[in-house]
Amino acid sequence: MLSFFSYWNRWLGQHMFYVVLSALFFGFITPVETTKFWSLVATLSFTYMTFVSSLETSLKDFFRTLSSPWINIWMLVLIHGIMPLIAFLIGLVFYPGNDFLRLGFLIGASIPIGVTSLIWSSMLGGDVPLSTVAVTLDTLISPILLPAFIAIVAGKSIQIDSVQLLVGLLWMITIPSLLGMVVHDFTKGALDKYAKSLGGFFSKIAIFFVVFINASAIAPEIKWDHEIIKLLMVILIISISGYALGFIGSFILKGHQRDRMVTMIYGVGMRNNSLGLILALAYFPPAVAMPVTLSMLYQQPLAALIARLLTPKQGAEHKTSC
Structure with missing residues (x-):
């Protein structure tokens, strides 16, 4: 029985691009109503994925990574320093007269690491302890960093529910990760x-x-008309830039390693778009939320495409680790 599931696990790992695309397709053509039930399903799915991803990782490796924070600090510099600058410059080139869209690009580039970066990093043979520490640290500093950033850029004071952020982090990342490593x-x-x-x-x-x-x-929020084509292309450029920045940034570190490179690609490239969407809708006009909303269309397909590009270049042991 295990051999049967092992085969299909490898097959799905090699075809995640199509798994993600089919999920997007069905989500758009047969959307379900956003309810507490489906929110619970999403949360439990995240929790399960994190637990399974951590089953192949030692707790000693996690604390070793935690005691050497320089790589994580470098990732945070890329995420909250360089990437927002890139998004700002791209927005300035394509939308010089639209302050709202440019602010949306900035918010989308400045929000915390997406929790699914841990899952993709695990599947591609990345450094799981490094990914776990990065997601944890980034989410912990976000209640302080994001309000300060938006106050500086937009001159607007906001409040983030830090308790809700931390509780979500604990249930979806910290607890299942530690439990998996302990097991x-x-x-x-x-x-x-x-x-x-x-x-x-x-x-x-x-x-x-x-x-x-x-x-x-996000399906009800998108109006498919001719004006959205340019916006989609600009968001695609910004999304690709995030993954590329993680790839390039991994070579600057001393002792370049493949597992670290994979983790940095997904850590720098993936964002917590749900949080960004909530912030944009709560404090700014709808136009600010549009870039964050549309970036959801690209994040997972690009992650799957990168996995498809990375896998053939590696041995069979790196095709999937879940």
Whole structure:
């Protein structure tokens, strides 16, 4: 039975691009109403994916990464320093007279790391402890960093529900990650086969549901007309720039390693767009929220495309690790 799920886990890992695209497609043509039930499904899916991703990681590796924070600091500089500057310059080139859209680009480039970066990093053989620490640190500093950033850029004071952010982080990232690493050490890696077969298979099904639910949420917000084509192209450029910045940034670090490179690509390239959308809609006109909303169309497909590009260049052991 495990061999059956192991085969389909590998197959899905090699075809995640189509899994993500199909989830987006069904989310747009058959959207479900955003309710507490579907929010719970998304949260539980995230929690399960994080747990499975951590089953192959030692708790000792996590604390080793935590005790050497310079790589994480460099990632945060790329995310909250260089990437917003790139987004600002791109917005200035294509929309010099539209302050709202340029602000939307800035907010979209400045929000915390997306939690799914941990999942993609794990599937591609990335540094899971590094990814976990990066997501944790970024979310912890966001209640302080984001209000300060928006106050400087937009001259507008906002308040972020830091308690809600931290609770969401604990349930979706910190607790399942630590639990998975503790189980790994306690069983001495005995559940690696589960993570690469049954557990990995259902984690990829969980990714489908997460993308489907997010697509359903943004579908009513998008009006498909001729004016949106240019905006889509600009957002695509910014989205690609984020992944490219993570790739380039990994070569600046001493002792370049593939697993670190994978983690930086997804850590710098993926954002918590749900948080960005909530902020934009709560404090600014709808035009500011449009870039953040539309960026959801690209984030997961680009992540899957990058996985497709990275996988053939590596050995079979790197095709999937879930």
